Amino acid sequence: MTFTSIKFLLFLAIFLIVYAATPARFRQYTLLLGSLVFAVFGSWLSALICVLFAVFSFIFGGLISGQRDKNKRRLYLLIGVAGNAVALVCFKAFSYLPLGVSYYTFSCIAYIVDVYRRTIPAENNPAAFAAFVTMFPKLQQGPITRYEEVSQNLMAPRVSWRGIQAGLESFVLGFCLKVLLADKLGGLWGELEMHGFQNLSMPLAWLGIITFSMQLYLEWQSYTFMALGIGKMLGFNLPNNFNYPYLAKTIGEFYRRWHMTLMRWFKDYIYIPLGGSRKGMVRTFLNILIVWFITSVWHGFGWNFLLWGMGLGVLIVLEKLFLGKLMDKLKILPHLYVIFFIVLSWCCFKVTDIHNLGVYFGRLFPMFGGSASRYQVGIGQYSGIWPYLLAGVLFCFPIPENIVRRFGKTWPGAIILSVLFWWAVYTVQKSGSMPLAYAGF
Amino acid sequence: MNGTKVRKKKTTFWKACPLLISLVVFGIGFLILNSFREEEPEKKVKKPVPYYMQNGASSAESTPAQQETEQPPEQTEPMPSEPSEPTPKEFCQVGEHYFDDALFIGNSRTKWFGYYQPLGEATYYGVDMMTIYDVLDNTDTVNGYTGVYSVLAAKHYGKVYLCFGINECGFSNESFMESYQELIDTVRYYQPDALIFVQSIMYTTRERAEKEPVFNTSVISNKNEAISELDNGTDIFYLDVNEFVDDGTGYMKAEYSGDGAHLYPQYYELYRDYILAHGIVDKDHPAIAPKN
Numbered sequence: 001m002t003f004t005s006i007k008f009l010l011f012l013a014i015f016l017i018v019y020a021a022t023p024a025r026f027r028q029y030t031l032l033l034g035s036l037v038f039a040v041f042g043s044w045l046s047a048l049i050c051v052l053f054a055v056f057s058f059i060f061g062g063l064i065s066g067q068r069d070k071n072k073r074r075l076y077l078l079i080g081v082a083g084n085a086v087a088l089v090c091f092k093a094f095s096y097l098p099l100g101v102s103y104y105t106f107s108c109i110a111y112i113v114d115v116y117r118r119t120i121p122a123e124n125n126p127a128a129f130a131a132f133v134t135m136f137p138k139l140q141q142g143p144i145t146r147y148e149e150v151s152q153n154l155m156a157p158r159v160s161w162r163g164i165q166a167g168l169e170s171f172v173l174g175f176c177l178k179v180l181l182a183d184k185l186g187g188l189w190g191e192l193e194m195h196g197f198q199n200l201s202m203p204l205a206w207l208g209i210i211t212f213s214m215q216l217y218l219e220w221q222s223y224t225f226m227a228l229g230i231g232k233m234l235g236f237n238l239p240n241n242f243n244y245p246y247l248a249k250t251i252g253e254f255y256r257r258w259h260m261t262l263m264r265w266f267k268d269y270i271y272i273p274l275g276g277s278r279k280g281m282v283r284t285f286l287n288i289l290i291v292w293f294i295t296s297v298w299h300g301f302g303w304n305f306l307l308w309g310m311g312l313g314v315l316i317v318l319e320k321l322f323l324g325k326l327m328d329k330l331k332i333l334p335h336l337y338v339i340f341f342i343v344l345s346w347c348c349f350k351v352t353d354i355h356n357l358g359v360y361f362g363r364l365f366p367m368f369g370g371s372a373s374r375y376q377v378g379i380g381q382y383s384g385i386w387p388y389l390l391a392g393v394l395f396c397f398p399i400p401e402n403i404v405r406r407f408g409k410t411w412p413g414a415i416i417l418s419v420l421f422w423w424a425v426y427t428v429q430k431s432g433s434m435p436l437a438y439a440g441f
Numbered sequence: 442m443n444g445t446k447v448r449k450k451k452t453t454f455w456k457a458c459p460l461l462i463s464l465v466v467f468g469i470g471f472l473i474l475n476s477f478r479e480e481e482p483e484k485k486v487k488k489p490v491p492y493y494m495q496n497g498a499s500s501a502e503s504t505p506a507q508q509e510t511e512q513p514p515e516q517t518e519p520m521p522s523e524p525s526e527p528t529p530k531e532f533c534q535v536g537e538h539y540f541d542d543a544l545f546i547g548n549s550r551t552k553w554f555g556y557y558q559p560l561g562e563a564t565y566y567g568v569d570m571m572t573i574y575d576v577l578d579n580t581d582t583v584n585g586y587t588g589v590y591s592v593l594a595a596k597h598y599g600k601v602y603l604c605f606g607i608n609e610c611g612f613s614n615e616s617f618m619e620s621y622q623e624l625i626d627t628v629r630y631y632q633p634d635a636l637i638f639v640q641s642i643m644y645t646t647r648e649r650a651e652k653e654p655v656f657n658t659s660v661i662s663n664k665n666e667a668i669s670e671l672d673n674g675t676d677i678f679y680l681d682v683n684e685f686v687d688d689g690t691g692y693m694k695a696e697y698s699g700d701g702a703h704l705y706p707q708y709y710e711l712y713r714d715y716i717l718a719h720g721i722v723d724k725d726h727p728a729i730a731p732k733n
Contacts, residue, residue: 161457161458161461162457162458164458164461165457165458165459165460165461168458168460168461168464169460172460172464190700193699193700194553194698194699194700194702194703195699195705195706196699196705196706197699199705199706199707373706373707375557375706375707377706381556408460409459409460410459411459411463413459414459414460414462414463414464415463415467417460417463417464418460418463418464418466418467418468419467421464421467422464422467422468422470422471425471426471426475429475
């Protein structure tokens with residue numbers, strides 16, 4: 001059940017009414033129940049696996065908290081973290097990914113480590129903890145939330161008109177962005193696969209990968225708007241996941257703005273425990289490359305992901321060495337540098353077959369020997385994509401979001417948003433909505 | 442005092458949550474409009490008069506009411522010559538000019554076939570995701586024609602090729618064939634002496650069918666069997682285009698497709714060769730007399 005389905009809208013409307021009618025101190029139970037219903041809509045097995053992760057992490061959080069013996073604490077930490085991580089690796093290895101497993105596993109590991117570090121106390125209420133793990137706004141695709149970010153509100157979530165208004169603004173913005181824009185860009189890649197990469201003209205190959213880069217961002221951004229919006233309506237401030245990454249001036253900065261909660265997780269639970277930047281330049285670079293290696297593996301076991309992650313890791317190392325300082329002094333070039341390499345990196349990300357990846361790069365850079373097919377498809381076939389692409393560029397800047405935040409509270413703004421929302425609903429009803437490109441990780 | 446408090450609360454909600462109110466109000470409006478839409482009969486698509494009524498006596502007899510009728514009128518108009526004793530015909534190899542008076546109607550497979558391997562002066566009306574259910578309501582503009590009626594009425598065609606089914610795999614055979622028959626009746630009304638070629642549903646690759654079980658070979662074969670029953674050996678012919686894509690197990694050869702459903706451009710050549718090898722020529726029939 002994706003956020004952009006009619007089924008989900010009905011679920012959300014009913015759930016919100018029930019949730020708001022529940023006395024505040026019992027809302028965690030309503031949230032848990034609603035989240036389980038949401039998970040069951042995915043599959044019973046997904047819901048069961050999610051609950052098992054929650055139970056496992058709750059038990060090990062409690063064991064660590066109740067233990068004074070250092071060695072035993074460490075042993076429980078090891079089992080708790082390894083149990084989560086091994087299960088995730090197994091799911092990935094067998095290509096069976098229960099709904100949201102890649103995301104809530106990280107939240108569970110973070111919880112166990114934080115309890116071990118004594119930065120948070122272990123949760124005593126199993127229902128509250130299960131509600132945190134299964135919480136449906138973030139279940140499917142994050143944001144990867146730390147327990148302390150929601151634990152206080154979990155005890156008695158506060159539903160307010162102000163929260164509902166702010167949440168609806170986000171949700172409606174995200175819903176419209178996904179259905180009316182991201183989905184329109186999503187069809188092009190399928191067409192390129194249909195033609196075969198060897199038959200793409202150079203401009204079409206570039207248009208294809210730029211459009212995919214835009215689609216991926218808009219989908220992620222729109223999903224984040226919706227997740228955070230639902231969170232606000234329920235009385236939670238979930239962490240933001242995107243901060244206009246295409247405005248970055250370096251690759252390092254891009255990944256501080258892109259999927260921020262995943263990068264924060266890697267920083268806090270991998271990079272810093274490895275020594276971060278405190279153990280000299282060589283170790284710093286090695287730590288960066290280790291983090292990017294794990295990031296690659298998290299996305300998939302293919303060579304393409306390795307190429308993607310390690311390529312970015314090397315660029316970030318180069319930025320730490322000299323490139324970053326150089327980019328700081330310039331204005332336009334850094335943005336072009338980021339867009340160029342990020343777009344190429346998405347090509348490695350999207351084309352999972354290494355041979356096909358070579359073919360695609362051959363079409364992007366035919367001057368380096370990529371042979372042209374006699375069935376070349378030109379860019380003219382896809383002139384209809386340009387308005388959507390240009391509209392997408394607008395959403396790379398904060399302007400549209402600021403406009404919605406500012407005018408969504410006024411009647412004219414609310415009416416415009418409502419019309420757009422029901423137009424998007426009509427579109428979904430008529431032709432459905434594409435699944436999220438990032439949901440498979 | 443109480444009254445003032447109540448009034449203050451109402452104002453707060455009114456001011457605090459305009460989006461919720463607006464969404465609910467528009468939502469009710471949307472639902473009402475939607476229910477009206479469901480009750481509404483099928484979308485009105487302009488149905489022009491056939492080519493043979495556009496000039497001469499017949500056209501003078503047709504009234505505007507006839508021209509805008511919801512359903513094609515009963516076939517009482519003078520029919521172009523029809524063989525009195527239909528004799529079964531056999532497929533034979535034909536040249537490109539055979540297709541100068543051909544019309545291809547279908548989904549994306551027809552669209553890309555026309556793009557990669559245009560045959561003679563053939564006319565193509567191929568639309569992505571078009572189905573047998575919405576083909577008559579379609580209002581897309583393709584190669585200068587807006588809607589299927591527009592292309593059917595434009596001129597005389599000797600052959601009409603139909604390609605449907607891959608987007609309808611999830612629907613029942615009954616409803617699929619009912620709509621197919623409706624399309625054939627419409628084609629027959631606009632092009633009384635044209636040969637109609639109904640193409641089988643081309644398989645998908647095994648990988649695609651495993652991802653989307655609706656494309657399972659048994660589903661497609663079942664539908665193809667129903668389509669093949671339209672073949673009457675005289676003016677409707679079934680073309681089994683799977684002959685050149687079948688990997689031997691009822692799926693498209695994996696190397697033929699990138700997305701599992703459409704051929705790579707170079708393999709449209711095979712499609713072309715197949716169509717060229719399956720012409721129907723009858724020297725006694727003016728519409729399909731050999732041309733080269």
